Amino acid sequence: MSLDAxxxxxxxxxxxxxxxxxxxxxxxxELNAILxxxxxLGEVDVEGVEPLxxxxxxxxxxxxxxxxxxxxxxxxxxxxxxxxENFFAVPxxxx
Amino acid sequence: xxIFDLTIAEAGKKxxxxxxxAVELTSAYNDAVTALNPRLNxxxxxxxxxxxxxxxxxDARIAAGQAGPLTGIPLAMKDLFCTxxxxxxxxxxxxxxxxxxxxxxxxxxxxxxxxVILGKANLDEFAMGSSNITSGYGPVENPWKRNxxxxxxxxxxxxxxxxxxxxxxxxxxxTGTDTGGSIRQPxxxxxxxxxKPTYGRCSRYGIVAFASSLDQAEPMARNVEDxxxxxxxxxxxxxxDSTSAERAVPDFTKALTKGVKGLRxxxxxxxxxxxxxxxxxxxxxxxxxxxKAQGAEIVEISLPHTKYGLAVYYIxxxxxxxxxxxxxxxxxxxxxxxxxxxxxMYERTRAAGFxxxxxxxxxxxxxxxxxxxxxxxxxxxxxxRNLILRDFTNAFDKVDAILTPTAPSAAFGLGEKMDxxxxxxxxDVFTVPASLAGVPAMSVPAGLNAEGLPLGLQVIGKHFDxxxxxxxxxxxxxxxxFSALPDVRAK
Numbered sequence: 001m002s003l004d005a006x007x008x009x010x011x012x013x014x015x016x017x018x019x020x021x022x023x024x025x026x027x028x029x030e031l032n033a034i035l036x037x038x039x040x041l042g043e044v045d046v047e048g049v050e051p052l053x054x055x056x057x058x059x060x061x062x063x064x065x066x067x068x069x070x071x072x073x074x075x076x077x078x079x080x081x082x083x084x085e086n087f088f089a090v091p092x093x094x095x
Numbered sequence: 096x097x098i099f100d101l102t103i104a105e106a107g108k109k110x111x112x113x114x115x116x117a118v119e120l121t122s123a124y125n126d127a128v129t130a131l132n133p134r135l136n137x138x139x140x141x142x143x144x145x146x147x148x149x150x151x152x153x154d155a156r157i158a159a160g161q162a163g164p165l166t167g168i169p170l171a172m173k174d175l176f177c178t179x180x181x182x183x184x185x186x187x188x189x190x191x192x193x194x195x196x197x198x199x200x201x202x203x204x205x206x207x208x209x210x211v212i213l214g215k216a217n218l219d220e221f222a223m224g225s226s227n228i229t230s231g232y233g234p235v236e237n238p239w240k241r242n243x244x245x246x247x248x249x250x251x252x253x254x255x256x257x258x259x260x261x262x263x264x265x266x267x268x269x270t271g272t273d274t275g276g277s278i279r280q281p282x283x284x285x286x287x288x289x290x291k292p293t294y295g296r297c298s299r300y301g302i303v304a305f306a307s308s309l310d311q312a313e314p315m316a317r318n319v320e321d322x323x324x325x326x327x328x329x330x331x332x333x334x335x336d337s338t339s340a341e342r343a344v345p346d347f348t349k350a351l352t353k354g355v356k357g358l359r360x361x362x363x364x365x366x367x368x369x370x371x372x373x374x375x376x377x378x379x380x381x382x383x384x385x386x387k388a389q390g391a392e393i394v395e396i397s398l399p400h401t402k403y404g405l406a407v408y409y410i411x412x413x414x415x416x417x418x419x420x421x422x423x424x425x426x427x428x429x430x431x432x433x434x435x436x437x438x439x440m441y442e443r444t445r446a447a448g449f450x451x452x453x454x455x456x457x458x459x460x461x462x463x464x465x466x467x468x469x470x471x472x473x474x475x476x477x478x479x480r481n482l483i484l485r486d487f488t489n490a491f492d493k494v495d496a497i498l499t500p501t502a503p504s505a506a507f508g509l510g511e512k513m514d515x516x517x518x519x520x521x522x523d524v525f526t527v528p529a530s531l532a533g534v535p536a537m538s539v540p541a542g543l544n545a546e547g548l549p550l551g552l553q554v555i556g557k558h559f560d561x562x563x564x565x566x567x568x569x570x571x572x573x574x575x576x577f578s579a580l581p582d583v584r585a586k
Contacts, residue, residue: 003462015417015461016424017454018442027458034459037517038406038472044479051477052484054308055294055533060337075196079428088426091437 002032098123099264099585103168103321106267110157110167117157117167121150121211124169127585128213128265135583137260139174139232140182141214149211156209164324166209171266173257174215175222176202176312177301181212185303186220186230189429189448199301200333201270201312208328213266217256220450221420222277222305225522227255228509229452237285237506238263238581242547248506251281251522257315258285264585268316268325272302274309275408276502276526279538282315283501283551286540286579288322288568289315293559294533295340297326298333306415307338309408309530319539319568323347326561342559350562351569356390358567361494365401366525368503374544375500382498382541382552385574386567394494398486403479404528405520410463410476411531416453417460423448484532491557496567499525501538501551525553535561539568540577549579 003011008028012019019027073086082089098120101109109115125143132138146169153167177183177195184190198206206212219229226249227235235255237248239262250259254271258281261269271278273291282289290313297312304310314325326347333339362383367376387393425431425444432447434440449457463472490497503524529536535558538551552571556564 007462008458011458011462011465014465015454015457016421016438016441016445017449017457018439018446027455030455031459031462033517034409034455035462037520038410038476041403041406041410041475041479044400044403044475044482046475046478046482049478049481051474052481053477054338055311055530058295058338058340061341063334072196076427078196079193081192081425081429081431090426091434091440093437 003028003035097586099127102317103165103267103324106168107164111162113157117150117153117211118147120167121146121169124213124266131263131265131583131585135236135238135259135263135265136233137217137235137256137263137265138171138214139184139186139217139256142181142212145181146211146213153209153211163208165205165328167211168267169211169213170205171214171216171257171260171269172202172212173218173254173270173272175218175272175303176270177303178202178212178215181215183215183303184232185222186218186232187448187450187453188231189423189444191430193428195301197301200298200335201329202301204328204331205270210328216254216260216269219253219255220453221303221416222253222272222274223416223452223456224252225276225280225519227252229450231450234509235259238583239285239506239548240582247509249284249509251284251506253277254281254315258282258287261287261315261317262581263583268314268321270329271313271315273311273313273530274306274412275530276523278313278315279526279536279551279553280502280522282538283540283549284506286549286577286581287315287317288319288537288539288572289313290322290326290537290561290564291530291535292326292330292561293340293535295338296330296535296559296561298331298336298339300333300335304419306412307419308415309412319565319572320348320351322537323351323565340559345562347561347565350565353562353566354389355386355567355570358391358496358563359394359494360386360391360567361394361396361490361497363396363398363401363490363497363499365398366499368524372504375503375550378542378550378552379498379500382571385571386498389570389574396490396494396497398490398528400479400482400486401528404483404531405524407476407479407483407531408523408527409459409520410472411480413456413460414464414473415460417457417464420453420457480531483528487532487534496563497555498567499553499555501525501553505544505546505548505550529555534558535564537564537568539571539575541571541575542577543579
């Protein structure tokens with residue numbers, strides 16, 4: 001399977017990364033090299049094998065559904081590129 | 096003897112005996128960093144005043160008789176650990192303005208133990224790389240040189256700044272993180288010891304996420320004992336990390352003198368890759384002889400899915416990265432580039448903030464998770480990952496630990512192996528399988544190649560059996576008697 005330029009643009013769009021036309025061809029070649037390398041997994045027989053999703057050899061722990069922190073708006077907003085009182089500010093979305 | 100010749104264990108004893116003070120030790124290291132960091136670029140951010148304040152507190156604690164083995168010990172903190180009030184960049188431009196409002200659990204535990212933090216160590220951007228060349232803050236120079244050459248070599252990656260700092264004596268020890276080999280390979284490239292503990296042993300809370308099912312915090316130091324001292328403080332259950340293991344942490348230093356008599360050491364046939372450097376294979380054979388001579392039983396084993404490790408890794412890690420790095424949207428923290436609308440702002444922010452390798456991995460991850468390709472790539476990779484785990488589980492029915500080389504080569508030159516991403520990825524061929532299986536693995540410096548560069552051997556253990564890994568690593572260290580030092584270092 002080999003990616004074409006349109007697919008590279010579609011992936012970039014999904015990943016929310018602006019890609020200039022000049023970059024598309026380089027990316028296409030590099031991504032295809034990586035995908036070409038991982039193709040070898042096709043030869044492994046995985047019939048009846050469960051997928052392994054995590055590194056931990058255990059079930060995920062659950063905690064009580066209670067509030068454990070809060071009242072730290074200032075800390076949360078301290079790194080915001082733009083804010084308006086206690087809100088993150090973004091370009092206008094709704095006209 | 097210079098103050099820089101002391102290990103963590105030795106410095107700890109001198110501090111406790113009040114032969115030196117923490118302020119003296121920290122000042123010496125601060126000066127070394129000032130002198131050599133402009134050249135090596137091992138630290139992205141240095142915090143000399145903060146270090147001195149911590150050193151003063153350490154001296155007070157020592158005077159009060161409340162010191163531990165790390166009290167007053169100057170360390171480098173990989174710039175992937177969030178440090179409250181100290182800029183944390185993950186070596187990415189997108190986090191250039193980020194000052195964490197909280198402390199990572201691992202760094203908090205080290206601070207609680209009285210450690211002194213000299214600064215934030217350089218790394219590959221978001222820990223994605225094997226040579227520290229993807230850092231948004233410039234590459235790191237390996238303090239080691241080939242015999243008779245002044246050519247700049249890479250320190251390995253992603254924890255390349257940590258490795259260069261400890262090796263050049265700009266820190267007594269360092270934290271790193273390992274996702275596919277990011278501490279073992281740089282440790283091997285710089286003549287250091289480094290252990291990736293079992294997945295779940297150290298909390299991931301406050302570590303900038305790359306691939307969450309693989310990321311582990313770990314120590315890097317000049318010898319095996321220092322790694323044990325550091326891991327003692329770094330490990331432990333944390334309710335803030337859902338994959339943190341709720342189990343007791345043994346005193347890892349007690350394992351160092353256990354010896355290997357009667358231990359069964361597995362030698363996996365599949366790690367004898369075609370084309371592997373003969374010097375690496377010869378060192379591996381030496382390691383086998385060393386362990387045999389100390390009473391270990393050598394057992395030939397098979398890890399049949401080893402060759403698929405890298406392919407699995409380069410699907411799983413980018414997939415998780417593409418999800419984890421979705422948070423960098425220019426809204427809540429980090430850099431922002433304005434656009435005509437919200438989507439345009441996202442796209443411009445991420446295009447400007449991420450480097451080439453990071454974009455490449457996000458895009459691969461986005462693709463393998465996208466509709467129509469998920470089963471063929473991601474699900475398939477997860478199944479092969481299970482087979483790799485099974486390989487280890489089966490092997491550990493027969494052996495107590497596994498011995499392999501750490502990396503397929505010694506440190507290479509800046510600019511080499513950079514033609515295509517896949518060649519660079521091959522650096523991790525021996526370290527990735529243990530990461531995928533979640534088992535502990537340590538790199539120990541074991542010798543020099545013909546060019547005078549350090550080489551490492553890797554010891555892999557069972558889940559949560561770091562103690563055997565330490566015992567075997569200490570045995571190799573004793574036999575190897577590695578005492579070479581890099582050309583560029585604080586003296």
